[in-house]
Amino acid sequence: DTAVSQTPKYLVTQMGNDKSIKCEQNLGHDTMYWYKQDSKKFLKIMFSYNNKELIINETVPNRFSPKSPDKAHLNLHINSLELGDSAVYFCASSRGGGTSSYEQYFGPGTRLTVT
Amino acid sequence: DAKTTQPPSMDCAEGRAANLPCNHSTISGNEYVYWYRQIHSQGPQYIIHGLKNNETNEMASLIITEDRKSSTLILPHATLRDTAVYYCIVREGGAGGTSYGKLTFGQGTILTVHP
Numbered sequence: 001d002t003a004v005s006q007t008p009k010y011l012v013t014q015m016g017n018d019k020s021i022k023c024e025q026n027l028g029h030d031t032m033y034w035y036k037q038d039s040k041k042f043l044k045i046m047f048s049y050n051n052k053e054l055i056i057n058e059t060v061p062n063r064f065s066p067k068s069p070d071k072a073h074l075n076l077h078i079n080s081l082e083l084g085d086s087a088v089y090f091c092a093s094s095r096g097g098g099t100s101s102y103e104q105y106f107g108p109g110t111r112l113t114v115t
Numbered sequence: 116d117a118k119t120t121q122p123p124s125m126d127c128a129e130g131r132a133a134n135l136p137c138n139h140s141t142i143s144g145n146e147y148v149y150w151y152r153q154i155h156s157q158g159p160q161y162i163i164h165g166l167k168n169n170e171t172n173e174m175a176s177l178i179i180t181e182d183r184k185s186s187t188l189i190l191p192h193a194t195l196r197d198t199a200v201y202y203c204i205v206r207e208g209g210a211g212g213t214s215y216g217k218l219t220f221g222q223g224t225i226l227t228v229h230p
Contacts (some may be wrong), residue, residue, distance in 0.1 A: 043202075045217050045219070049200075103149070104159075107158050113148075
């Protein structure tokens with residue numbers, strides 16, 4: 001059983017298009033994240049949602065809009081795609097709340113190529 | 116979150132122990148040390164974490180120095196499948212606080228296990 005799944009795995013599109021990436025977790029976690037890994041392999045957090053509420057919004061262009069319809073899903077919609085958006089996008093989830101430490105579980109990634 | 120320093124690459128012979136060092140001299144009292152790894156083209160995978168005490172699980176052992184300024188991840192019997200980028204990350208515990216569980220990835224250590 002896949003814990004954190006993403007669709008699609010590969011996405012090739014042209015500049016200016018709008019696209020969405022979907023993420024689902026079946027771990028019962030409260031918190032979900034989106035990370036971006038660029039061509040230089042740096043992994044950077046973009047967003048985090050806890051119980052469907054946005055709690056982290058790093059300096060990301062507002063062309064990127066996350067949507068969390070419920071605790072198990074966090075989708076990423078990107079408007080007006082640019083060449084620089086080409087990257088691998090990873091979704092992750094973890095338990096949330098409290099003062100303990102919680103590990104994050106990552107999905108397999110979505111490789112986005114903008115031409 | 117405190118910054119970490121890791122060697123860019125290391126080699127290890129199959130079957131031998133792999134010892135990956137990490138410096139985190141500015142770590143504060145409520146920050147945990149986490150280790151993740153990323154096998155080529157896959158999502159990052161949680162390995163282990165700790166606060167003060169040494170920790171061991173089925174994947175690895177984590178040795179944290181008494182002053183908490185450095186740590187070592189030990190893979191006791193490295194296999195070819197352990198070839199990956201290993202990330203040492205320091206962050207506040209829990210999904211609350213100011214980091215909300217955010218993981219800040221550095222460049223990591225590329226571990227190559229050879230036959």
